[in-house]
Amino acid sequence: MFGYYLDLALHSLGRNKILTALMVLAIAVGIGASMTTLTVVHLLSGDPLPGRSQAIFYPQVDADPKNKDSSEPLDMLDYRSALDLWSAKRADRQVMLVQSTVRLNTDDAGKPAVMMPMLSATADFFSMFNVPFRYGGPWSEQDDAARARVVVITDDLNQKLFAGENSVGRVLRLRSSDVRIVGVLKPWRPSPQFYAIRGGRFAAGDTSDFYAKPEDVITPFFTGLDVNDGNFQQFTCWQMPAHPGHLQDSPCVWVALWVQINDATHVAAYRRFVADYAAQQQAIGRFTHSGNTRMRSLMGWLDFNGVLPSNVRLQAWLAVAFLAICLVNMVGLLLAKFLRRSGEIGLRRALGASRAAVFAQYMVESGLIGLIGGVCGWLLTMAGLWFIRQQPVAYADLARLDVPMFLLTFVAAIGASLLAGALPAVRACRVVPAWQLKSL
């Protein structure tokens, strides 16, 4: 029966090509717009560390004397607090990290020096965040302590400098220090760049920079402080730092601390440890208050920072409204199309077709329109994502259709057209045969 209905549907679609084209266009444009924006939302709001994120936490204490117990603590840590919490090694893994801009000089006399972002982190960074290596591997904890002049570079930089060869053992010149490459990463593109997120509450929704690529140059934490001394940026300070750019003893927050706690039962203990640390710092007079320590989980921290840019959310809402209009449009057109064939319906009913059969026939026709619309909508989605990749936003390179969203395109297109077809099909199967036959 399905085959027969399909045949009828094809016939009917061919009969009024303009009306068919209009409906296909409506579905395609609605699906194209909403799938483009929903794909972006889907890519930007995923879990950057699936399977691991629930064990990752972001402890915060508040050294700012201008704050009170009732205020949110500052988004980053001062050097002393970060170092104390990190050195206690109370979590399964812990990472201190800081970002800066460094000048990279190449051996090539012909190539000019370039400024590039650098990440300086302690050794656990790679194992804690599942960072994949192509060549070599991470440095050791001893390298951290010894301030070893070593570096890990990304696949991108390796392609650029060494044409993708195994560059382990080669030397880069960062500012005026030589550092030896110990590892080269595989392509690694977390979305968002979760370990560097902070200050989202001050961004007024303009958070697209949270989706930047990881830094191309990654050095051990203390090595970075040495190599790029004088070039570190504070998140904020409560007094002018004595030596801007060198922030180790400054009244500034500028270091991020991440910890991994595998056993959920130990989370409360670590929370208590952070609170006790703050209380102890208050007791020795370094903090003015200690009641506002925090320890959000990774996803909680992303939420708190409102990582999804408000432009993206706005576009998604618009696109869904757009789809709704396209659907209303399609309901109208289908109604017109189906009821125009009232005579035919009357004939079929008179010859013994049940209402269910008529309903099924028209739903098959709607579904077919949805399928064609889905194919066109998929093409439009690809075009839309291409357009987004041309935009000057940090997440541009992420905008690609993955398999679930590809399937969703067709499910949504067919689902939407069946929904749109339901009312006209119900009206069609209510056609009274006798009236129609009389007027034939």
Added chain:
Amino acid sequence: MQIKPILSALRRHKAGTFLIAAQIALTLAIVCNALFIIQQRVAHLSEPTGIDEPNIFVIKSEWVGAPAPDQADAQMRADLQALRQLPGVQDATPSNSYPLRGDGWDDAVRLKPDQAQDSSGSTIYFADEHFIDTLGLKLIAGRNFRAEEVGHMDMRYKLAPPLVMITKALAERLFPGDTAVGKTIYLIGGPATVVGVVEMLQAQSVEHWASDFAYRAVIIPERLNVSLGTFYIVRARPGQLDAAMQAAAKALFAQNPRRVINDDDGVLSFSEVRSRAYERDRGMAILMGVICVVLLAITAAGIVGLTSFWVGQRRKQIGVRRALGATQLDVLRYFMTENLLISCGGVLMGAVLAIAINLWMVTRFEMHRLSLMYLIVGVVLLLLLGQGAVLAPALRASRVPPVEATRSV
């Protein structure tokens, strides 16, 4: 024109009527809000900087090997001299930043040294005595810096210049209804006397967070010596921008090759600076524009489709009307009026929906309230669209011959 028969006909086509009205309502609601967003972005795009944009370009010169402050200052003075000697260059000035750059030094301004609440936020521009001539600023009160008043400082020192110039917007904020020249303001490092007021100079950031002090700036008579590098703002002679841009980078390398001037953003004309600063706003405005056009097209197509169906369905009735003496114009007018009635219902619903959506966006996306003008423009636009869309099917209806009435009765 009789409205009653149209209404009674519509009552027999409830579903179709409702669908057209609903589509018009939704389209109105979305288009109004989209137009409003476009307008806000475009207004943002066209905010003036207050400087002579067509002739200005900016050079970012990075030092090699972190020179000491005195060394950097000597280099800056030599560079400026080299730049000012170029034939295509009218004037040049060093600065830490410039309007639309995005980030730089923003700081608090106070009126008393021990004031708890800041009087205003402000952009801090470091400058020399050539600053206002280079940027083409208009001095509206007081005087410019004198050459001997311009010093230099590095990041180790607190910001405490003896005298400053400020913008009119900042002067009005600090000393409403009073002259600012001769008054004292407190920067983070100490007091400074205002010697001059310039008409207009935009802050370095046009982002949302800086909108509180968009045109408030303090101009400091110091060359800021930073170990990383500096900006030079250069004003070319009219019509010689391109030549001056090329000559300037060459002249700097000739002066001292130990520096980095990036290929892609080392030398930027101000029109490039502007387009970089507003890239995202422009993208959003274009997207909204495309959405509006496509929506209107889809709505129009829907109206054409449904009305055509109605015309087809009613051929016989139309034939009867024609046979009973109705003119072609009467039939045309019938369908036009019918559409107008449906559209009016639609825009009424749509207006309510548009306001509701706007109120929701105000709470979620930091939008402003929708101005009534947009609603009126949207309503007129959709009524015209409806009339335009219905014209073709209505004309076809009016051409139905009276003889249709006699067929297959």
